[in-house]
Amino acid sequence: MVKIQLVRVSKSFNGNPVLNNIRLTIEEGEYFCLVGPSGSGKTTTLKIIAGLYSPDVGRVLFDDKDVTDVSSWERGAAMMFQNPTLFRQMNILENVMFPLKEKNLPKDKSLEIAMNLLKKIHLEDRADAYPDELSGGMQQRVALARALASGSKLLLLDEPLGALDARLRLELREELRRFAKENMLTVVHVTQDQDEAMAIADRIGLLKEGRLIQVGCPYDIYQNPETPFVMNFIEGTNFLEGYVEDRKGDVMELMVENVYHRIKAYGNFKVGNRVLLCIRPSSIRLHKRKGGLLFARVTKKNSMGSYVVVEATLFGPNKPILIETSYKDSLNYKVNDIVSLSFDINDMKVFHYPLLGFTKEVEVVI
Amino acid sequence: MKLKVENVSKTYGKVIALKDINLEVKEGEYVVIVGPSGCGKSTLLKVIMGIIKQDEGGRIFIDDKDVSHLPPEDRDLGFVFQNVLLFPHMTAFENIAYSPIVKDLNPQLRSRLIEELFLFGKVDPWRNRYPEQISSRGIQQKIALMRALATGSKLLLLDEPLCSLDSRVRISLRQEVKKIVKQLQITAIHVTHDQEEAMSVADKIVIMQKGSIVEIGSPEELYYRPKNIFTAYFLGKGNFVPGKVVRRKYKESAVKCGELVFESYSRFELGSDVVVFFRPESIIFEKKGYNDFTGEVIGKRFLGRQIELLIKLGETIFTSRALRIDAPNLDVGDTVDFHVGEEDILIFKFPEGGLESAFKLE
Numbered sequence: 001m002v003k004i005q006l007v008r009v010s011k012s013f014n015g016n017p018v019l020n021n022i023r024l025t026i027e028e029g030e031y032f033c034l035v036g037p038s039g040s041g042k043t044t045t046l047k048i049i050a051g052l053y054s055p056d057v058g059r060v061l062f063d064d065k066d067v068t069d070v071s072s073w074e075r076g077a078a079m080m081f082q083n084p085t086l087f088r089q090m091n092i093l094e095n096v097m098f099p100l101k102e103k104n105l106p107k108d109k110s111l112e113i114a115m116n117l118l119k120k121i122h123l124e125d126r127a128d129a130y131p132d133e134l135s136g137g138m139q140q141r142v143a144l145a146r147a148l149a150s151g152s153k154l155l156l157l158d159e160p161l162g163a164l165d166a167r168l169r170l171e172l173r174e175e176l177r178r179f180a181k182e183n184m185l186t187v188v189h190v191t192q193d194q195d196e197a198m199a200i201a202d203r204i205g206l207l208k209e210g211r212l213i214q215v216g217c218p219y220d221i222y223q224n225p226e227t228p229f230v231m232n233f234i235e236g237t238n239f240l241e242g243y244v245e246d247r248k249g250d251v252m253e254l255m256v257e258n259v260y261h262r263i264k265a266y267g268n269f270k271v272g273n274r275v276l277l278c279i280r281p282s283s284i285r286l287h288k289r290k291g292g293l294l295f296a297r298v299t300k301k302n303s304m305g306s307y308v309v310v311e312a313t314l315f316g317p318n319k320p321i322l323i324e325t326s327y328k329d330s331l332n333y334k335v336n337d338i339v340s341l342s343f344d345i346n347d348m349k350v351f352h353y354p355l356l357g358f359t360k361e362v363e364v365v366i
Numbered sequence: 367m368k369l370k371v372e373n374v375s376k377t378y379g380k381v382i383a384l385k386d387i388n389l390e391v392k393e394g395e396y397v398v399i400v401g402p403s404g405c406g407k408s409t410l411l412k413v414i415m416g417i418i419k420q421d422e423g424g425r426i427f428i429d430d431k432d433v434s435h436l437p438p439e440d441r442d443l444g445f446v447f448q449n450v451l452l453f454p455h456m457t458a459f460e461n462i463a464y465s466p467i468v469k470d471l472n473p474q475l476r477s478r479l480i481e482e483l484f485l486f487g488k489v490d491p492w493r494n495r496y497p498e499q500i501s502s503r504g505i506q507q508k509i510a511l512m513r514a515l516a517t518g519s520k521l522l523l524l525d526e527p528l529c530s531l532d533s534r535v536r537i538s539l540r541q542e543v544k545k546i547v548k549q550l551q552i553t554a555i556h557v558t559h560d561q562e563e564a565m566s567v568a569d570k571i572v573i574m575q576k577g578s579i580v581e582i583g584s585p586e587e588l589y590y591r592p593k594n595i596f597t598a599y600f601l602g603k604g605n606f607v608p609g610k611v612v613r614r615k616y617k618e619s620a621v622k623c624g625e626l627v628f629e630s631y632s633r634f635e636l637g638s639d640v641v642v643f644f645r646p647e648s649i650i651f652e653k654k655g656y657n658d659f660t661g662e663v664i665g666k667r668f669l670g671r672q673i674e675l676l677i678k679l680g681e682t683i684f685t686s687r688a689l690r691i692d693a694p695n696l697d698v699g700d701t702v703d704f705h706v707g708e709e710d711i712l713i714f715k716f717p718e719g720g721l722e723s724a725f726k727l728e
Binding site for chain 1: 402403404532533534559560561562563565566585586589590600601602603645646647667668669670671672687688689690691692727728
């Protein structure tokens with residue numbers, strides 16, 4: 001039973017602000033993912049929850065109780081990092097039993113708890129193996145079991161799958177979520193992989209430069225991004241620059257990139273406002289010549305297996321646009337074909353042109 | 367430059383790291399070698415580089431020249447590694463200029479080459495910085511790539527070059543690397559554990575497992591028409607259903623999996639134990655008169671660009687994936703009809719030791 005609240009938490013290191021006024025509630029039993037570019041404050045947030053850092057300003061509450069001044073030890077959160085830090089001189093059963101020693105349980109009781117955990121991670125028949133004899137993925141599972149041996153219901157994960165092979169990561173992330181749900185854990189999972197977050201989180205929190213810009217379930221954060229940055233960071237988007245030509249009710253007519261057609265979109269900006277029109281590659285349909293609104297020439301096709309990324313250059317502004325189609329649909333289009341693009345008005349997002357400039361807003365620093 | 371690897375094996379005592387590898391890379395091709403940890407992909411790259419010596423009998427040819435016994439410096443290759451290995455006491459410019467100077471290239475040609483590379487890589491703003499003054503590892507790695515290209519070598523070897531970078535950065539940088547390599551008409555061999563990275567940049571993918579090459583082909587071929595069941599599993603999500611061949615006429619077969627019957631093509635004998643495989647994208651929500659099924663939606667997941675459905679028929683659970691704009695409007699609890707095209711179904715021999723061991727990643 002752990003509900004976590006961060007109340008106006010700020011933190012700086014040597015005068016450099018790292019977290020700025022974070023307000024966040026993570027519900028009991030929730031699987032919460034923190035995402036954001038490197039240096040955005042994800043790990044610092046996690047460490048403040050764990051009690052490894054104390055905030056300069058603000059409070060941390062567990063189950064509505066202020067734990068800001070409670071030591072990390074007493075908070076008792078289970079933690080797991082990118083590199084499994086197992087004791088190499090102990091076999092994996094001893095590793096998992098280690099946190100139980102502190103509890104002065106009878107030996108057969110702690111043995112039972114440990115064996116149960118090993119069963120849950122499918123390693124019961126390797127109980128007497130040493131960490132070095134196990135693969136990276138297995139070691140990471142042992143680290144998970146050990147983290148939970150203390151009986152903690154709060155699990156804090158810092159890039160737990162970051163060091164593993166990509167294919168294995170796909171399997172283990174599902175396992176991690178299933179494990180958390182079966183054991184009714186509250187999980188805070190830091191990752192820089194937004195696909196991972198989309199696939200397993202109940203809710204996602206997106207950090208940028210120490211600020212929590214948006215919190216929501218995957219569907220919400222994907223469909224209703226609050227800033228161009230969020231839209232671009234989660235899966236990516238095309239950007240078209242333009243201004244509002246006309247508006248009737250909440251339907252605006254936009255002139256973008258000086259293309260011939262006006263584009264209709266929802267919003268209630270003033271006529272003359274400079275805007276960014278964002279359309280995700282997966283929201284665009286391709287047509288042979290007629291059928292769409294904007295015309296373009298196919299310049300590249302790039303198969304991702306599950307879908308195909310088509311790059312086409314808009315006539316007029318000469319601007320490259322990305323479109324994602326199914327493999328079967330992509331077979332209808334070749335490089336150099338002239339195509340037209342269509343998109344649903346519900347899949348478009350219009351934002352005010354960023355005050356600090358486009359690059360400052362959306363760029364993910366390489 | 368082209369490359370040929372012939373009968374290359376490498377053993378360490380009893381451990382077999384590479385087993386009879388044969389591989390040809392054409393001029394200008396971008397080849398990605400991919401496989402799980404410990405499959406031998408890095409060892410193979412190091413044998414090509416010349417820093418690991420292959421066992422007796424194996425040979426490496428670069429542009430038809432036998433380089434099997436040449437030291438790395440005489441093989442005329444460019445390298446980029448997972449860890450950025452720039453000379454720390456040299457600026458970005460000096461790092462990139464290092465090889466042309468050592469090779470004693472004529473000064474005019476040299477400065478033109480270097481300027482071109484700065485332009486290509488868009489790393490000009492960092493020209494006079496030392497590696498430690500460049501905070502971004504992505505930029506550091508790009509400078510390392512430029513330095514490798516400055517050797518003038520037309521064969522570039524990349525060993526997990528993007529592995530230590532953020533996922534977002536990785537996605538944009540991998541496209542950039544491919545673009546640069548293609549513009550300069552370089553042959554590249556890129557090793558990675560990331561099947562998605564492989565799919566997105568490769569002209570040709572080489573799948574390795576346990577020291578051997580499992581399969582070679584284009585990304586589409588290997589994703590939709592793999593010849594090996596491990597390839598099918600490794601490159602992405604798939605539906606794998608064990609069954610038995612119950613009918614066969616020429617190449618047309620019917621496979622019975624519990625209550626379900628799949629019609630497709632194969633050459634397995636009547637009664638063979640097989641596995642039916644198709645991608646989640648191959649499930650179509652309509653009826654066609656054969657290979658039609660009816661099931662219940664038991665799970666739905668929003669993945670962003672795609673919607674994933676879990677559909678239960680008896681004991682079997684199928685995964686379907688469709689792009690959001692193509693996806694049917696279904697919810698958990700709904701009954702659904704679907705079809706899988708016979709050309710989208712592949713039939714594999716049931717692996718000895720079972721599916722689980724055939725799919726072993728660790």
